[in-house]
Amino acid sequence: MEQNNYRPIKAKIENVITETSNIKTFVIKPEEPISFLAGQFMQVTVPGMGESPFTPSSDPKHAESIEFTVMKAGSVTVKLHSMKPGEYVGLRGPFGKPYPISDFHGKDIYVVGGGVGLAPLRALLFALFHELDHLNKIEVRFGSRSPNDISYKDAIPEWAKRPKTNINITVDMGDPSWKGNVGLVTTILKDGDVNVKNAVAIVCGPPIMMKFVNKRLLDMSFEPKDIFLSMEKNMSCGIGKCFHCNLGHFLCCKDGPVFTWEQIKDIPEPW
Ligand SMILES: Cc1cc2nc3c(=O)[nH]c(=O)nc-3n(C[C@H](O)[C@H](O)[C@H](O)COP(=O)(O)OP(=O)(O)OC[C@H]3O[C@@H](n4cnc5c(N)ncnc54)[C@H](O)[C@@H]3O)c2cc1C
The missing domain is CATH 3.40.50.80 (Nucleotide-binding domain of ferredoxin-NADP reductase (FNR) module)
Structure with missing residues (x-):
């Protein structure tokens, strides 16, 4: 089936692993198959709160369950950190270019x-x-x-x-x-x-x-x-429409998020 970039796929949190005081790994099983390559990211919807981009941290070869390792930052990630196995999130993507x-x-x-x-x-x-x-x-x-x-x-x-x-x-x-x-x-x-x-x-x-x-x-x-x-610039749509994540003439979500220094070295303060 062709990927619908706008529709989050329902996905169940199967396990939550506490890594550190502010980082947890979420093992998430999508209700429809999703495959990704290393370097690509997904938009994770946390119901009632919003969406944020995260790069899967698990083996791309085993995408029946996808893991995300998430640091608490603000509203979306604090809510995600409070979620338990059995609860649901949404997944859009994968987006961006993988490592070659x-x-x-x-x-x-x-x-x-x-x-x-x-x-x-x-x-x-x-x-x-x-x-x-x-x-x-x-x-x-x-x-x-x-x-x-x-x-x-x-x-x-x-x-x-x-x-x-x-x-x-x-x-x-x-x-x-x-x-x-x-x-x-x-x-x-x-x-x-x-x-x-x-x-x-x-x-x-x-x-x-x-x-x-x-x-x-x-x-x-x-x-x-x-x-x-x-280059993890603040992103919103994930698909090159909203221009939130522009980096010089690039869009991080579409052209990245991985760039070579050759590509971005002429952009003033790309960090
Ligand atoms: C392609 C991509 C992949 C990412 N992968 C991961 C990942 O695997 N694990 C992970 O923990 N985080 C990852 N992030 C960062 C993550 O998306 C943000 O931490 C998250 O969006 C914060 O959302 P929030 O609502 O909790 O916080 P907000 O309320 O949006 O922000 C809280 C604070 O964090 C800062 N912040 C927000 N987004 C970013 C960002 N992208 N980079 C730096 N600071 C930010 C804000 O400026 C603010 O100070 C990734 C970001 C991108 C763009």
């Missing part, structure tokens, strides 16, 4: 995330794990405010055991139990982590983090065409 994963074959993949930015990157990682035979290696660098703010705590050690995969996490503020690096995510982006001449960097996180990570990647000699950034 087949173009990454034969390369080193540098995945850099911050905060709730790990949510879209989790869907990407699942998609990359399906393609491991075609990739050189995956290096994940992730920054979080504190050890208690890290989502997917049980899954991360399992991902790190995958072949060709290395994960390094840093926190802004440690605690007595934390044995890893303390400092911003840029402090764990080291020359030599990947072969920049044959690598892509995929970045998702708060705008200020993306700005400084992008600068560091350029200092490491990444080509602008090899840096992929998730």
Whole structure:
């Protein structure tokens, strides 16, 4: 059936997983099949409150249940956080362009995330794990405010055991139990982590983090065409009609939300 971009599909919340004090993962089963690719987003309708865009955080290959990892921000996300298994939301989409994963074959993949930015990157990682035979290696660098703010705590050690995969996490503020690096995510982006001449960097996180990570990647000699950034501008329609999410001459919902630095480098302060 052709996708009707205006009609939310009814979807049941099957499970709610508390990740941190302000982040929950919602396991949601749509009443009609929806398939998505890593990097695409959906509009989630919270009844009586409104709609917000979220990128699925689950494996795109298993779309019978779709997971969204959501940080509490304002009205829609506070209401969503109060919802329980058995209640219903609506889903529109998927919208936007996916990561061009087949173009990454034969390369080193540098995945850099911050905060709730790990949510879209989790869907990407699942998609990359399906393609491991075609990739050189995956290096994940992730920054979080504190050890208690890290989502997917049980899954991360399992991902790190995958072949060709290395994960390094840093926190802004440690605690007595934390044995890893303390400092911003840029402090764990080291020359030599990947072969920049044959690598892509995929970045998702708060705008200020993306700005400084992008600068560091350029200092490491990444080509602008090899840096992929998730630009999460405020969106409304999701389908390129309302122009809420314009980024220079682009619309984030239609042309993005993932852009290469090559595409947006001439836009003043794109963050
Ligand atoms: C393509 C896309 C994918 C996204 N994926 C995720 C995701 O996987 N998980 C997740 O937790 N969030 C994600 N977001 C952000 C999420 O859409 C917003 O946090 C949400 O819309 C806030 O709605 P609200 O009604 O709860 O808060 P509002 O009342 O709308 O806003 C509360 C505060 O959050 C700020 N805010 C609102 N929207 C954004 C935004 N897009 N970026 C930065 N600040 C914002 C507002 O300026 C305000 O300060 C995504 C956004 C986009 C555009």
